[in-house]
Amino acid sequence: MSKPEKSYRKRKIGDHQLKPESLVMGYGFDPAMSENSIKPPIFMTSTFAFKSARDGEALFRQLAGKRLDGDPEEADLIYTRFNNPNMEVLEDRLTLYDAGEMSLVFSSGMGAITTALLACAGAGTTILHSSPLYGGTEVFMRTFMPDFGVTPFEMDAWATEDKILERAREAAKTGPLSVIFTESPANPTNALVDIAACARVADTIEKETGHRPVIMCDNTMMGPIGHLPIKHGADIALYSLTKYIGGHSDLVGGAAVGSEATIAKIRRVRNYLGTTLDAHTCWLLTRSLETVRMRMEKAFANARICAEYLRDHPKIGKVMYPAFLEEGDPQRKVFDEQCEAAGSTFSFDVKGGKEAAFRLLDNLQLVKLAVSLGGTESLMCHPGSTTHSGVDQEIRERIGFTDGLVRFSVGVEAPEDLLVDLEQALEKV
Numbered sequence: 001m002s003k004p005e006k007s008y009r010k011r012k013i014g015d016h017q018l019k020p021e022s023l024v025m026g027y028g029f030d031p032a033m034s035e036n037s038i039k040p041p042i043f044m045t046s047t048f049a050f051k052s053a054r055d056g057e058a059l060f061r062q063l064a065g066k067r068l069d070g071d072p073e074e075a076d077l078i079y080t081r082f083n084n085p086n087m088e089v090l091e092d093r094l095t096l097y098d099a100g101e102m103s104l105v106f107s108s109g110m111g112a113i114t115t116a117l118l119a120c121a122g123a124g125t126t127i128l129h130s131s132p133l134y135g136g137t138e139v140f141m142r143t144f145m146p147d148f149g150v151t152p153f154e155m156d157a158w159a160t161e162d163k164i165l166e167r168a169r170e171a172a173k174t175g176p177l178s179v180i181f182t183e184s185p186a187n188p189t190n191a192l193v194d195i196a197a198c199a200r201v202a203d204t205i206e207k208e209t210g211h212r213p214v215i216m217c218d219n220t221m222m223g224p225i226g227h228l229p230i231k232h233g234a235d236i237a238l239y240s241l242t243k244y245i246g247g248h249s250d251l252v253g254g255a256a257v258g259s260e261a262t263i264a265k266i267r268r269v270r271n272y273l274g275t276t277l278d279a280h281t282c283w284l285l286t287r288s289l290e291t292v293r294m295r296m297e298k299a300f301a302n303a304r305i306c307a308e309y310l311r312d313h314p315k316i317g318k319v320m321y322p323a324f325l326e327e328g329d330p331q332r333k334v335f336d337e338q339c340e341a342a343g344s345t346f347s348f349d350v351k352g353g354k355e356a357a358f359r360l361l362d363n364l365q366l367v368k369l370a371v372s373l374g375g376t377e378s379l380m381c382h383p384g385s386t387t388h389s390g391v392d393q394e395i396r397e398r399i400g401f402t403d404g405l406v407r408f409s410v411g412v413e414a415p416e417d418l419l420v421d422l423e424q425a426l427e428k429v
Helices: 053-063 085-098 109-120 135-148 161-174 195-209 260-273 279-289 292-311 330-338 353-362 393-399 415-427
Strands: 102-106 126-131 151-156 177-183 214-218 236-240 254-258 316-320 345-350 379-381 405-409
Touching (some): 085 102, 085 254, 085 279, 102 109, 109 135, 109 236, 109 254, 109 260, 126 135, 126 161, 135 151, 151 161, 161 177, 161 195, 177 195, 195 214, 195 330, 254 260, 292 316, 292 345, 292 405, 353 415
Parallel strands (some): 126 177, 214 236
Antiparallel strands (some): 102 254, 316 345, 345 405, 379 405
């Protein structure tokens, strides 16, 4: 049952649909709840008092999915591992950009991914996942999920619909296909997964086997301003909130946004695993959501300028920036139909391999040398020796990144300053 509409959850003025950037200023919070404070205070409490013993009994029935007539329709506050006012406001607002029915927040992006997978992929089932993936996800799929009786199957991120269906059928022969897991754009190569094709494949698998796999998309690399996977058929959009949504490199968090039924299943597992996000970080993220479009659009514009400079530099090879995909390339069609922007994180090859890449990185003065992405500051790293060092060399070579590949997360600095830093660092390569 969806949440009843309340004054602080209204999304329209008359017949006018409000934009997400307007709604995030107050959606999900009534100042009357907290001494008429315009902004939600931080609720630093572990537990909440019941109105009565019977009220507590009813709330725990509701939490366990055993609601009786007369019990609360919504989960009231019980214990911060389950819910908290700051968590509820943030989860309400995270649905706005992705157009999901519900969302959940987690202690990290990997907390969101692993909890979602454990909730939807039971023992004896199979998972079909795109590749490349973020290194932590890749290792979890290949080495941890089999320990839980789940068999992973791989497909190329750029696979055609026919190839996706072929791999899905192979997976379904081993066990029920429970999840089609994608990361689009993929980290670090920006390869794009055809989400709409995955949805059609899921429909076909349901017709053939009677079971429809849950389609998950890790949308961290592009964020909700640049890519809307639910719009194109995904059931769940997953995020490291650490990145663009948090956007200031000062917190760690994760999220899952999607259908009410699937979110309810994931919520139950989150309650047991305790991968919930703390109240203070929820409060910080609620603040960051108010500026996410402005920050991301500025970073998108800066990234375009930097990518064009690198594309034309003689010491740089391929620049893996989605807007540079050529007409006629199937990936270009996916970009045109399913992406709202080209993003602000991309990778490029430094001619000369790892040593040349390290020389570039070690001579940067404005751009910071660090992992992560999506912050206000620009960051670079060498994925092969850091974020993707746990991925087999053979897999790295097959999915298209070389020893000289560098990942660049472009921030909101003055673009002319970024170009000067790139120029002086490249002179030393």
